[in-house]
Amino acid sequence: MAQIWPESGERKRSLPLYFRTSLRSHHLAGGGVEIAVGQDGAATSVAVWDPPDHWQQPITSTLRAAPDLLQALGTRTLAALRIRRTLDHHHPRAPHWYLVNIGTRPALSGQGFAGALLDNRLAVCDETQMPAYLVCTREENLSLYEKYGFRVTEVFALPASGPTMWSMWRDPAIPS
Secondary structure (H helix, E strand, C coil), rough: CCCCCCCCCHHHHHHHHHHHHHHHHHHHHHEEEEEEEECCEEEEEEEEEEEECCCCCCHHHHHHHHHHHHHHHHHHHHHHHHHHHEEEECCCCCCCCCEEEECCCHHHHCHHHHHHHHHHHHHHHHHHHHCCEEEEECCCHHHHHCCCCCCCEEEECCCCCCEEEEEEEECCCCCC
């Protein structure tokens, strides 16, 4: 997201509309959006998964979402399109669950909420014998994902001398 909106103030203003629009227009319909809730009932973490064969957004949902996406992206629309094209180019074609985004409220980071969301979806992957895929955007997170069985399959950079990204794949656990 920092590559789309390099200026942090603009990113903070734009992300709520961007996420709300992408969730409503594409991700919620796939049934892979999961939210962890703390003891106070407030959301702590969210994981956005696209189900097998549904990671590419249909042109119809993209067109319906276009007004809000264009408002959120503003002058950064072309940068976002270049990034999307790069991510799509490196995306595996075999069926899999795709972890689009995962995050925890900063004050609650490190308390296991995102890990519980990973455990939940990866159990479904194991039960249905379906692989999982993600793009790791921070080198310091590689070991975390490796603990969950993901392995790096490709390293690439975003356009315009962008940051390094790591494609990570997880085969389902073999039933005992």
